[in-house]
Amino acid sequence: GESVGLHLPTLSVQEGDNSIINCAYSNSASDYFIWYKQESGKGPQFIIDIRSNMDKRQGQRVTVLLNKTVKHLSLQIAATQPGDSAVYFCAENAGGTSYGKLTFGQGTILTVHP
Amino acid sequence: KAGVTQTPRYLIKTRGQQVTLSCSPISGHRSVSWYQQTPGQGLQFLFEYFSETQRNKGNFPGRFSGRQFSNSRSEMNVSTLELGDSALYLCASSLVGQGNSYTFGSGTRLTVV
Numbered sequence: 001g002e003s004v005g006l007h008l009p010t011l012s013v014q015e016g017d018n019s020i021i022n023c024a025y026s027n028s029a030s031d032y033f034i035w036y037k038q039e040s041g042k043g044p045q046f047i048i049d050i051r052s053n054m055d056k057r058q059g060q061r062v063t064v065l066l067n068k069t070v071k072h073l074s075l076q077i078a079a080t081q082p083g084d085s086a087v088y089f090c091a092e093n094a095g096g097t098s099y100g101k102l103t104f105g106q107g108t109i110l111t112v113h114p
Numbered sequence: 115k116a117g118v119t120q121t122p123r124y125l126i127k128t129r130g131q132q133v134t135l136s137c138s139p140i141s142g143h144r145s146v147s148w149y150q151q152t153p154g155q156g157l158q159f160l161f162e163y164f165s166e167t168q169r170n171k172g173n174f175p176g177r178f179s180g181r182q183f184s185n186s187r188s189e190m191n192v193s194t195l196e197l198g199d200s201a202l203y204l205c206a207s208s209l210v211g212q213g214n215s216y217t218f219g220s221g222t223r224l225t226v227v
Contacts, residue, residue: 032213043118043204043218044157051214089157093213099169100147100162100211107156 008087010109019077019112023090023105026071031095033066034102035075037086044089047075077110085112116141118207118219126225132193135222139186139207146188147216148180151202160203163188164211195226 013019025033031052036044050057050064050073057064063076073090087109091102119138127133139146147170148160159172163182180190186207192199202223206216 104157
């Protein structure tokens with residue numbers, strides 16, 4: 001039969017606003033959580049990561065929050081710019097022998113209006 | 115520093131044919147992972163190689179295979195192509211294969227007609 005395409009969540013913001021992108025993950029044993037940005041025609045680009053023993057990590061204009069109780073991850077982008085428009089994916093890795101195996105979320109389309 | 119290079123960028127094949135995709139990792143990186151990206155299934159892990167050994171494999175049929183050479187370059191092969199194999203195939207490399215350390219290439223867009 002015909003496969004149903006993923007209907008990605010979308011987030012539309014004005015330039016200068018703060019953006020929050022959410023992700024629910026599935027494996028409570030995951031050790032690494034990573035956020036990627038994918039622009040059209042390109043592969044995913046690493047933004048920031050967090051290990052399971054942390055609940056918050058900050059980078060340049062980005063903050064990742066991890067809530068292991070409800071298996072929830074969020075990415076906050078401060079002062080969002082038009083260049084931030086892309087699809088954002090969360091990914092998890094169980095560590096240990098899960099070499100190279102990232103499990104990706106469905107993605108969120110972020111559109112930033114000037 | 116050169117990134118992950120995938121060739122070719124675009125490919126059109128006919129059902130039933132086979133295809134080989136190539137990935138050159140970042141210099142010094144020994145781990146290479148492959149992913150399939152489709153609108154229907156999103157990003158799915160295919161397999162991972164380290165020092166010419168497959169250490170991990172995703173849930174894909176045996177038509178999907180890969181290998182890694184002594185210089186860490188990797189190839190993946192898909193035999194007996196089906197329409198559903200049309201996808202963006204992404205390669206990522208890492209120094210040792212730690213989960214948060216992968217750099218992705220721009221992918222090979224495969225279209226099966």
